[in-house]
Amino acid sequence: MNAQPIRFVHRGQITEVSGLPVTTTVLQWLREHAHHCGTKEGCAEGDCGACTVVVAELADDGLQDRAAITVGALQLRPVNACIRYLPTLHGKALLTVEDLQGLAPGRALHPVQQALVDCHGSQCGFCTPGFAMSLYASYERHQGAGTRPTRQQLADDLSGNLCRCTGYRPILDAGQAMFEAPAARLDPEPIVALLRQIAERTPEPFVHAAPNPAYPDAQGQPRIDHFIAPRTLAEFASVRVERPEARLLAGATDIGLWTHKQFRDVGDLLYLGDVRELHAVERDGALLRIGAAVPLEDAWAALVHHWPELREMALRFAGPPVRHAGTLGGNVANGSPIGDGAPVLLALDAVLELQKGDAVRRLPLAEFYLDYMKNALQPGEFLRAIDVPLPAADVPQAQALRLRAYKLSKRYDCDISAVSCGLALRLDAQGHVSHARLAFGGMAAVVKRAAQAEAALLGQPWSEASVRAAMRALDTDFQPLTDLRASSAHRQRVARNLLWRFWLETRLDAPLPASVTSVWSGQIPALHAV
Numbered sequence: 001m002n003a004q005p006i007r008f009v010h011r012g013q014i015t016e017v018s019g020l021p022v023t024t025t026v027l028q029w030l031r032e033h034a035h036h037c038g039t040k041e042g043c044a045e046g047d048c049g050a051c052t053v054v055v056a057e058l059a060d061d062g063l064q065d066r067a068a069i070t071v072g073a074l075q076l077r078p079v080n081a082c083i084r085y086l087p088t089l090h091g092k093a094l095l096t097v098e099d100l101q102g103l104a105p106g107r108a109l110h111p112v113q114q115a116l117v118d119c120h121g122s123q124c125g126f127c128t129p130g131f132a133m134s135l136y137a138s139y140e141r142h143q144g145a146g147t148r149p150t151r152q153q154l155a156d157d158l159s160g161n162l163c164r165c166t167g168y169r170p171i172l173d174a175g176q177a178m179f180e181a182p183a184a185r186l187d188p189e190p191i192v193a194l195l196r197q198i199a200e201r202t203p204e205p206f207v208h209a210a211p212n213p214a215y216p217d218a219q220g221q222p223r224i225d226h227f228i229a230p231r232t233l234a235e236f237a238s239v240r241v242e243r244p245e246a247r248l249l250a251g252a253t254d255i256g257l258w259t260h261k262q263f264r265d266v267g268d269l270l271y272l273g274d275v276r277e278l279h280a281v282e283r284d285g286a287l288l289r290i291g292a293a294v295p296l297e298d299a300w301a302a303l304v305h306h307w308p309e310l311r312e313m314a315l316r317f318a319g320p321p322v323r324h325a326g327t328l329g330g331n332v333a334n335g336s337p338i339g340d341g342a343p344v345l346l347a348l349d350a351v352l353e354l355q356k357g358d359a360v361r362r363l364p365l366a367e368f369y370l371d372y373m374k375n376a377l378q379p380g381e382f383l384r385a386i387d388v389p390l391p392a393a394d395v396p397q398a399q400a401l402r403l404r405a406y407k408l409s410k411r412y413d414c415d416i417s418a419v420s421c422g423l424a425l426r427l428d429a430q431g432h433v434s435h436a437r438l439a440f441g442g443m444a445a446v447v448k449r450a451a452q453a454e455a456a457l458l459g460q461p462w463s464e465a466s467v468r469a470a471m472r473a474l475d476t477d478f479q480p481l482t483d484l485r486a487s488s489a490h491r492q493r494v495a496r497n498l499l500w501r502f503w504l505e506t507r508l509d510a511p512l513p514a515s516v517t518s519v520w521s522g523q524i525p526a527l528h529a530v
Helices: 026-033 111-118 128-145 151-157 169-177 188-201 233-242 255-260 296-306 308-316 320-325 328-334 341-347 451-457 464-477 488-506
Strands: 006-010 013-017 052-058 069-071 074-080 093-095 206-216 222-229 247-249 269-271 281-284 287-291 351-356 359-364 369-371 382-389 402-408 419-427 433-441
Touching (some): 006 188, 013 188, 069 128, 074 320, 093 188, 111 128, 111 169, 128 151, 128 169, 128 320, 151 169, 233 269, 233 351, 233 382, 281 296, 287 296, 287 328, 296 308, 296 320, 296 328, 308 402, 328 341, 328 382, 341 402, 402 488, 419 488, 464 488
Parallel strands (some): 222 269, 247 269
Antiparallel strands (some): 006 013, 052 074, 052 093, 069 074, 206 222, 281 287, 351 359, 351 382, 402 419
């Protein structure tokens, strides 16, 4: 494999970078090497949004159910520069806050920037570049659709950005005011032409190699690390077998913290993000198939399309910059016990497609997690896709799947869960529970189903008495730890409360709408009693 420089479009031209460690972040390159300091570093872990940039790449018309922002032949995604590895920009374009003025020729500022000035949306200004780029992404989406966002939609678009001094009222004002000025949209054609030039020069697979001074080899010299990015599934599978020790990389929303917060050595990286087949979201008979490299934003959009009950969980699964970078496949394969994707997928009886070389096997997600951060992947094997059974169309409404997903965290938006769950059940014609899936995260070393609680419900009427029996059984299923996010006792009470909330919203007699059963369980006194 011949190493190549990283080539991407920046400031209207093709930029080439060589010699930097493969875990160099986009933010490090911008500030320390390109000396473009408009993009700021805040948390350095994809949490505060101060480093938000927009990445553009050639759109693929053959991929359906995309949630990216489309501008001509480009698709745009806001991402966090602080945890985005620079080699993942190869073949893409990088837009930063310095680019905005150039999108509005003849004007002092882009409408996004001018609105922030006019509405006093900045005080210290540190977070402002990130807000400006998130607002710009929203601007392009709604200008392209010919719509104006509501204030709530703007708040959702900005849920991955934190401001500690201005407050959000003037920033939301700016988000509405930016549409009052004459439009100033991105001209995609110059970028498209440059991206096609890069594509023509990119070998299969693309390989970037560079010394890593932090980790010397046996001779005491900086070790050479490799970033390998196949573009076809066959090539990816071949490289995976040849290099089973290479670290699989998707969105780096987790691995990025390993290297820059924990200073872990990740060695060679094998990148899924350029494999077209792994980006597919498709319907295969009675299954919804989500490729392992499908961004979280797209994957959740597909899930919500079929199960609207999942909309709140989709919005609360991190902020847009994380959802546009991270993948549902990565969230599942990483196996964090506080991951929010696995409880929902367990409740839906998801099955994983695992591939090694040319061989493909199917494994229920319920059998994938073996222990804390350990899974059933064999050496050289990788997660190819997630298959989710679709709702049956010919089932009477009373017997349809009842599904909810809940998340409890210290901060409502863009926060790690203390407890999350996916809860699903079906009733038979007599109103008895014929199917139950109660999956919880944050309650054990792995995300898992509550087997005893499920057993307490099966065959029983969907009633208050049955639910209270299942709530008691949860104490047998889980003995959670106490940590900085929640105490063991709090987690146990929350799990019981969320099961009670599930019953309140889905009971046969006078179910409460989700808007009534607040996520703050303390507002519903009945939830505290078992």
